[in-house]
Amino acid sequence: MRPTRSTSSLLRESPVSRRRSRALRPVKRASVAGATVLCGVLLIAAFPSVASAATAVKLGTAAPFAVLAGTAVTDVPTSAITGDVGLSPAAGGNYAGLTQAEVTGTIYSVDAAGPAGRVDDPGTLTQAKNDLTTAYVSAFGDLATTTYAAGDNQLGGKTLTTGVYAFGHAATANITAASPLVLNGNGDPGAVFVFQASSDLVTASNSVVQLENGAQACNVFWVVGSSATLSSSSTMVGTVMALTSATLDSGATVQGRILARNGAVTLDANTITIPSTCAAASITPTPTTTPVSPAATAAGATSTTTAPGGTTPGSSFTGSGGSAAGATTSAAVVPTGFPATGSGGAAHAASGVLIGLGLLGLAAGLGVTALVTRRRTSDTSGT
Numbered sequence: 001m002r003p004t005r006s007t008s009s010l011l012r013e014s015p016v017s018r019r020r021s022r023a024l025r026p027v028k029r030a031s032v033a034g035a036t037v038l039c040g041v042l043l044i045a046a047f048p049s050v051a052s053a054a055t056a057v058k059l060g061t062a063a064p065f066a067v068l069a070g071t072a073v074t075d076v077p078t079s080a081i082t083g084d085v086g087l088s089p090a091a092g093g094n095y096a097g098l099t100q101a102e103v104t105g106t107i108y109s110v111d112a113a114g115p116a117g118r119v120d121d122p123g124t125l126t127q128a129k130n131d132l133t134t135a136y137v138s139a140f141g142d143l144a145t146t147t148y149a150a151g152d153n154q155l156g157g158k159t160l161t162t163g164v165y166a167f168g169h170a171a172t173a174n175i176t177a178a179s180p181l182v183l184n185g186n187g188d189p190g191a192v193f194v195f196q197a198s199s200d201l202v203t204a205s206n207s208v209v210q211l212e213n214g215a216q217a218c219n220v221f222w223v224v225g226s227s228a229t230l231s232s233s234s235t236m237v238g239t240v241m242a243l244t245s246a247t248l249d250s251g252a253t254v255q256g257r258i259l260a261r262n263g264a265v266t267l268d269a270n271t272i273t274i275p276s277t278c279a280a281a282s283i284t285p286t287p288t289t290t291p292v293s294p295a296a297t298a299a300g301a302t303s304t305t306t307a308p309g310g311t312t313p314g315s316s317f318t319g320s321g322g323s324a325a326g327a328t329t330s331a332a333v334v335p336t337g338f339p340a341t342g343s344g345g346a347a348h349a350a351s352g353v354l355i356g357l358g359l360l361g362l363a364a365g366l367g368v369t370a371l372v373t374r375r376r377t378s379d380t381s382g383t
Helices: 007-013 015-046 124-143 294-298 351-383
Strands: 065-069 072-076 081-082 085-086 108-111 146-148 162-167 182-186 193-197 201-203 209-212 220-224 228-230 234-243 247-248 253-260 264-268 271-273 289-290 303-306
Touching: 065 072, 065 081, 065 124, 065 264, 065 271, 072 085, 108 124, 124 193, 124 220, 124 234, 146 247, 209 234, 228 234, 247 253, 253 264, 264 271
Parallel strands: 065 085, 065 253, 072 264, 081 271, 085 108, 146 162, 162 193, 182 209, 193 220, 201 228, 220 234, 228 247, 234 253, 247 264, 253 271
Antiparallel strands: 289 303
16 A cells, blocks of 8 residues: 655645745745845944044154254245244254244254254254155055045035145145135044155145134144145144155245255245144043941942042154143133044944944845745755
8 A cells, every 4th residue: 555645745746836945946046146145234333434534644753843854944034933943964064044043942953054053963863864754655645535636726615624644746735815715623632634645746826725613733644745835824734744745935924844855955935834732622530439337338428539530641752743841731621422434434423333234134145044044954955
């Protein structure tokens, strides 16, 4: 007598059942693929790029210098320089026109030649030039968050937040007098701006770079692939690091530094003021409650201790600006929430939520995969 087969066995083996199983396989595969793509998208969103937030350039021992040059420092009096002035490796005899009366700081030379009142210190100058080279290479190595093509006035008229900005050669000027370049700190005193000039940097006469909303000159850096020219009566903000030379025409003003790695710095009745220590956000004292003696605790008493607050002490020159050690500064309190980080958005407040969604999507994808695998195993065992 032939054994009878169960209804389920007959259905598994029927042509209709096999055709239905084959028809459903693309749907299953699409479900798995869709879940995998969803997981990838959510996980990428959960871990966003932070390249948009620029970091301060460390100048090291070059930070105290308002002017630093390689072959010569020439000046048409009268300039006003707040900070040190240095020349290396050229001899001190390559200073021309500059006097100690124009400098609030020290004039350094590598030998006994140079302006009256100079300090002969080749060791300090060599170290400062080495640190300048390190800073220059580091700043040019930063990944640009925005790149502007060659052409006139790429930067003029723009309002930029923290980031790394690369730009090419301009036939006339990278910044014209028509409209200023505005650097917006968005209330963050630590906002950093790095500008990478692939060739030269030219600012037109009467052009302006200005700061707003907490942006600070000590956190602005210009790294120049050849030479920098600041035309007459222009206003520059930040540390200018030029590979070759730097020329300041009559009346140009710099809230920052003019540092030339290999060539000369040429001045003409200019005002150069080295940035002071970057002001930090004010710290609001936070009260903390600590238990007192057992007897007082039994009576329901508590003791409140207030953490010290006030202004944040300054530091010696550090490379992102700096003033004399021990100086105290304060600035407006940074608004609550997530400060903007430039091109690329804010500090990604939703990262935690996105990470959770990514994990849920991953779990869903694994569940679908397991279900499909189990069904395929069942189909195989039943044939």
